[in-house]
Amino acid sequence: MTRWKLTIEHDGRPYVGWQRQAQGASVQQEIEEAIQKFSGETVRLHAAGRTDAGVHALGQVAHFDLQRPSDGHTVREAINAYLRPQPITIVSAEPADEHFHARMSARRRRYRYIILNRPARPALDIGRAWHLAYTLDIPAMREGAAHLIGQHDFTSFRASECQAKSPVKTLDQLDIVEDGAYLKFEVSARSFLHHQVRNMVGTLALVGRTKWTPAQVAQALAARDRTAGGPTAPPDGLYLVGVDYG
Amino acid sequence: MTRWKLTIEHDGRPYVGWQRQAQGASVQQEIEEAIQKFSGETVRLHAAGRTDAGVHALGQVAHFDLQRPSDGHTVREAINAYLRPQPITIVSAEPADEHFHARMSARRRRYRYIILNRPARPALDIGRAWHLAYTLDIPAMREGAAHLIGQHDFTSFRASECQAKSPVKTLDQLDIVEDGAYLKFEVSARSFLHHQVRNMVGTLALVGRTKWTPAQVAQALAARDRTAGGPTAPPDGLYLVGVDYG
Numbered sequence: 001m002t003r004w005k006l007t008i009e010h011d012g013r014p015y016v017g018w019q020r021q022a023q024g025a026s027v028q029q030e031i032e033e034a035i036q037k038f039s040g041e042t043v044r045l046h047a048a049g050r051t052d053a054g055v056h057a058l059g060q061v062a063h064f065d066l067q068r069p070s071d072g073h074t075v076r077e078a079i080n081a082y083l084r085p086q087p088i089t090i091v092s093a094e095p096a097d098e099h100f101h102a103r104m105s106a107r108r109r110r111y112r113y114i115i116l117n118r119p120a121r122p123a124l125d126i127g128r129a130w131h132l133a134y135t136l137d138i139p140a141m142r143e144g145a146a147h148l149i150g151q152h153d154f155t156s157f158r159a160s161e162c163q164a165k166s167p168v169k170t171l172d173q174l175d176i177v178e179d180g181a182y183l184k185f186e187v188s189a190r191s192f193l194h195h196q197v198r199n200m201v202g203t204l205a206l207v208g209r210t211k212w213t214p215a216q217v218a219q220a221l222a223a224r225d226r227t228a229g230g231p232t233a234p235p236d237g238l239y240l241v242g243v244d245y246g
Numbered sequence: 247m248t249r250w251k252l253t254i255e256h257d258g259r260p261y262v263g264w265q266r267q268a269q270g271a272s273v274q275q276e277i278e279e280a281i282q283k284f285s286g287e288t289v290r291l292h293a294a295g296r297t298d299a300g301v302h303a304l305g306q307v308a309h310f311d312l313q314r315p316s317d318g319h320t321v322r323e324a325i326n327a328y329l330r331p332q333p334i335t336i337v338s339a340e341p342a343d344e345h346f347h348a349r350m351s352a353r354r355r356r357y358r359y360i361i362l363n364r365p366a367r368p369a370l371d372i373g374r375a376w377h378l379a380y381t382l383d384i385p386a387m388r389e390g391a392a393h394l395i396g397q398h399d400f401t402s403f404r405a406s407e408c409q410a411k412s413p414v415k416t417l418d419q420l421d422i423v424e425d426g427a428y429l430k431f432e433v434s435a436r437s438f439l440h441h442q443v444r445n446m447v448g449t450l451a452l453v454g455r456t457k458w459t460p461a462q463v464a465q466a467l468a469a470r471d472r473t474a475g476g477p478t479a480p481p482d483g484l485y486l487v488g489v490d491y492g
Contacts, residue, residue, distance in 0.1 A: 056370060087368050
C-alpha cells in the first residue's frame, strides 16, 4: 500500500464544494471516481481544507491510499486523463509517509482573496473575483486588517455551522496588495474557522467604503459575536493557494 | 453628434473574433447591438485590432458615433447593462475628438501571450493559456526573441490571409517574463501583421524545446517566407492588453 499526496488545482464554479454531498458534483467525488476508474480501487480522499461551493484552489492538498504500486507520473497522468475535460487537474502526485495526513499534518494554509475594484463589472474574471464598484480606502483597510493579526478568539468571523472545537486561531498574515484594478488579500494561518477569510474580507470591505472605521474591526473581534462582524464576502474571489507541511 | 472611445475587456472563447461574420457571435456585433438597444441608433464600431476567435482582450479600443447626447458614465453603464451576462464589459467610455479613429490613430498596440509550462494540464486557465508540458529553455527563447526586435520584413510570421499593405513592421518589445509556472510574452509595436504574435510565439516555443537554435529564428526571418517560420500558437494564450494614442 502507498499513501499518495496530491496537489490539486480546480475551478470552484461547477462544484458544490470539496466535500461529497447528496446533491451536486463535488471536487472530492470527481477525483475519487477518476482514481477508481484508473486503479479499480475505491478510495477515500482527505483534503487539507474543505472549500465551499464556488471557492477555487491553486494548491489544495489531499491524500489517499492505493494498494496497487505505481509512480508519481503515472498517478498524476492517469487521474488527469479521467478528470478531463473537467476544470480539475492534479498538479502533482507524490508518494508520502504512511503517517502523512493532508488535514492533520498541515502546518500552514495559504489563501488569496481577489477583489476587482473598478466601475465596470468583470468580463474575464466572472465568478473569479468579487466586484466592488465603489472606491476603496486601502490604507484604512490595511489598518483594520492589522487588528486581526495574531492569536484571537475569531467567533465574530465564524460561520454558525463551523465545526472547529475552538474559536481561537492564530492569523499569521493578512496583507493587502494592489495590482492594477485588483486588490489581493494574502492570508495565512495554521488553520481557519469556517468562512473566516470571507468574513474578514467582507468586514474589511466595510472599512474600505468608510462605513466602518479601522477601530471598529478591533471592536467586532472583541465582541466574540458573529452578529458583530461584517458580511460574508462571496466565494468567487477566494483561492486556496497552498498548504505547507513539515 | 459625439464620437465615443470605448475600452473593452472580453473573453475570446465564445466568439468568432472581433469582426462580424456570417456565422456565429462576434464581439463587434454584441456591442453594436447593445448600443442600438440603449440608444435606438444603429452604429458601426471600429476597433484598434481585429482579434481572432478565442483571443482575449483586457484593453481593446473601439470608437463609434452617437447622435444622442450622453455622458461617459451613462454610456458605459447602459452598454454593460445590455451586454450582461456575456463576458464582454466596457471598462470605460470617453468622448473623443471627431478625428479620433481607434485603428488609424493608434500609436502602439500591446499584447500578452501566456504559456502554462508544467506537466499538468490547466484547470483554472482552460482556454486562457497555451499548455506546454515539456521543459523550456527560457534563456534560449530570449536569445531567439532578440532577433525579432526592430524593423524587419515579417513575411515569415505573416498569415496567408493577412491584408496589410506591407510586411515591414517595427517590433518594439518582446520580453519573456517568468511568473511561477507561467511564461508571459510582453509584445508591443505600432501595428502587427495578422497572426504575427502567435507565429512568433509558436516559433520561440520550438527554440524553447531545443528543436531550433536561437540563430534559426534570425534565419527564418531573413527567408521572408511563411513556410520558413514556426507554427501558429493557439489563440487561447493571447490577450490584447492595451492600445496607446497621442
